[in-house]
Amino acid sequence: MTSPLFDLTGRRILVTGASKGIGRALAEGLAEHGAHVVLNARSTDTLDAAADELRAQGRTVSTAAFDVTDAAAVAESVARIEADGPLDGLVNNAGMQFRAPLEDYPLDKWEQLFATNVRSVFLVGQAVARGMIARKRGRIVNIASVQSELARPSIAPYTATKGAVRNLTKGMATDWARHGLQVNALAPGYFKTPLNAALVADADFSAWLEKRTPAGRWGDVGELKGAAVFLLSDAASFVNGQTLYVDGGITASI
Template sequence: MTQGLFDLTGRRVLITGSNGGLGLGIAGGLAALGARVILNGRDEAKLRAAADGLRAAGLVVEEARFDVTVEPEVVAAVERLEADGPIDVLINNAGIQRRVRLDEIGLDVWDEVLRTNLTSAMLVSRQVARAMIARGRGKVVNIGSVMSDLARTTTGAYAAAKGGLKMLTKAMCADWGPLGLQVNAIGPGYFATDMTRPLMENPEFNAWVTGRTPARRWGRPEELVGVAAFLSSSASDFVNGQILYVDGGVTAVL
């Protein structure tokens, strides 16, 4: 009865913002587990390089260049992808961080962060979900953050967006759960990526992260693969509207 619960063989998974960082790490991990991964990004050259890197490792991946914040691009891209076969899983990973104190933030920066981290998840999910609903099945995984629940100075826009994404996950569950979809979220803590390298190389910030995290270290991108695989597989068919934190214990302790 449990055979194949975690099997991703043949499942087609679209991962937004997956031409680098955590998205690329998740993509490589799921592809190695048998999923048919679709990489996404705005930069065509960076997207091709990421895809070629996975192909060189013997993995099968597709590419879909589109801007997740532009509705016509999202609609056209999803229609093209669905014409080649169903999208079984959507992972909304695209996001940016702009570190600025709230009394100093410009509306343009605020809008950019909310549009990229929150509105894009609604746009892509809405389009993909329509086809999933017609089939009566599908999974959406939103990449939140420990800042879906916590905040730190200069992270106001990001925390607002990730907090909104947690509640968007629950709202999607409310709307689409009765129609056969499972919608959940992952809340990463502090992970070592090219984007966070300057923070890791800052002795004061690095000491704060390692001291604040019960695991006493930064996370590794491959440590998100297990929970992403769980939420993308049949093993999570009765899990809905949840956010699973992968943070080395940050959200568990003061």
């Protein structure tokens, strides 16, 4: 039986980028704890497949396909979701990666990265927060990264976006806590996801990562569920503006 502190029964939570990887795992974890999860992605095919898988597990989910970087689409879609019932929580998970040496990094990829990783957090966060502010309650979790704290070669722009997400989280909490909102960030370390498929397949990189990480391994996306449930539950009622690293200890060790 779920502790009342972590029980999400009756709560409606929107998860962006929920059709695969971390977003899919977080949606599953929240649904397992009783939440009605609204799954978002751009592709209706992958979104419907994820929804069907979760419904087959007996979970309560619905879908909302829209582009989180499009201001008009975000406003329209959030309004439509709220018409079916108020949102109690939001997970800003949609994101992308593009690796290249900084001196050769294409401007179009820089702009796309910031639109996907930062603009979307602002747009969806703002749209959802307006309803939460009116209701004087709500939980928002932005997905940051160990790269909010660290850097490594070929991902400087990604590091910049995730640093922005970490500080935007602090700003959201500072502005909205007085209205009854909790806004925090969840910062995964290196997890086996489609976004990291090339790194997982690189034997040299995996060996380096396992040596660099105190836990000695890649993370499994299921290991992020508990942290997300905590941040979106009553257990985190006085936790605000924080970044929770779930990284096997990599940010704690040199």
